[in-house]
Ligand SMILES: Nc1ncnc2c1ncn2[C@@H]1O[C@H](COP(=O)(O)OP(=O)(O)OP(=O)(O)O)[C@@H](O)[C@H]1O
C-alpha cells in the first residue's frame with residue numbers, strides 16, 4: 070500500500086504530455102490536500118488547461134499517473150474521475166432551458182442527486198431568484214454560478230475550475246472567491262483553480278503552484294510569501310522638505326504626484342511616519358499595495374526566461 074499517496078486527495082506523479090512530438094507538460098509532480106484551495110498560476114500557454122484536462126480525464130497522459138483519493142486514473146479511470154467536479158474553459162449549458170432544467174438534466178446523468186440536493190446547491194450559489202429563468206437571459210456571472218452549482222451537485226471531493234473568474238467584474242470575482250473558500254472550509258472539498266491573475270490567487274488560495282512552459286517552478290504557501298517579503302507602501306503626504314534625501318537614500322523612495330512609494334516591511338512603517346511628522350511633513354494616508362506575489366511571480370518567470 071502506498072500510504073503516502075493515499076493521504077493526499079490528489080497526487081500527480083511525473084505527469085507528461087506530448088502532442089505531435091512536442092513535450093507540453095514536462096514531468097509534473099505535486100499533491101493537493103483535503104480542504105485546501107490550491108492555485109495553479111502561470112502565464113498564457115504555461116500548460117494549466119492541459120494539466121487540468123488530464124486530471125479530469127478529458128485528455129490522456131503520455132507518461133506518469135494521477136491519483137484521485139487513492140484511485141489511479143490509469144487503473145481505475147471511472148473511480149478516479151467520479152470524485153471530480155470541474156469547469157474546464159466554458160461551462161456547458163443548454164441556453165434554451167432554465168437554470169433549474171439544466172441542473173435536472175445533469176442530475177439525471179448522475180446517480181443519487183435528489184431534488185433536495187438541487188435546491189441546496191442553488192441556494193449555496195445564490196441563484197434562487199433566477200433559477201427558473203432561461204439560461205440565455207443570464208449574465209456571465211450567473212452562468213458561472215450555475216456552472217459551479219452543476220459541478221458540485223454530485224458532491225465531488227475535488228473541484229477544479231479553469232480560470233473561474235475570467236470575464237467577471239470585481240463583485241463577481243469576490244463572490245466566486247467566497248464560494249470556493251466556503252466549499253473548502255465547510256464541506257472539506259479540495260479546490261484547484263487556475264489563473265494568470267496573481268493578485269486574485271493571493272486572496273483565494275492556501276497554496277500556489279507556479280507553472281511555466283509545462284514545468285513546476287515553485288509551490289508556495291500564500292501566507293509565507295506575502296508576509297515575509299517587503300511590499301510597496303504608498304504614502305500620501307503634504308510637501309516634502311529635506312527629508313526627501315533620507316527617503317531616497319535610505320528607502321529608495323519613488324516620488325508620485327501624491328507623495329511617494331517605498332518598499333518596506335510592516336514594522337518599518339511607524340518609524341517612517343514618525344520621521345515624517347518630526348520633519349513637519351503632513352501624512353494623509355499610508356496604503357499597503359500587496360504586490361509581493363506578483364513581483365515574485367514576475368521575478369521568477371523573468372529570470373527563467375532570460376536563462377532559456
Ligand atoms: N491540442 C493541442 N495541440 C497542440 N498544442 C497544444 C494543444 N493543446 C495545448 N497545446 C499547447 O500546449 C501549451 C499549453 O497550453 P495550455 O492551454 O495548457 O496553456 P494554459 O496555461 O492553459 O494557457 P492560458 O493561460 O492561455 O489558458 C501551449 O503552448 C499550447 O499551444
Ligand SMILES: [Mg+2]
Nearest residue numbers: 117118119231
Ligand atoms: Mg488555459
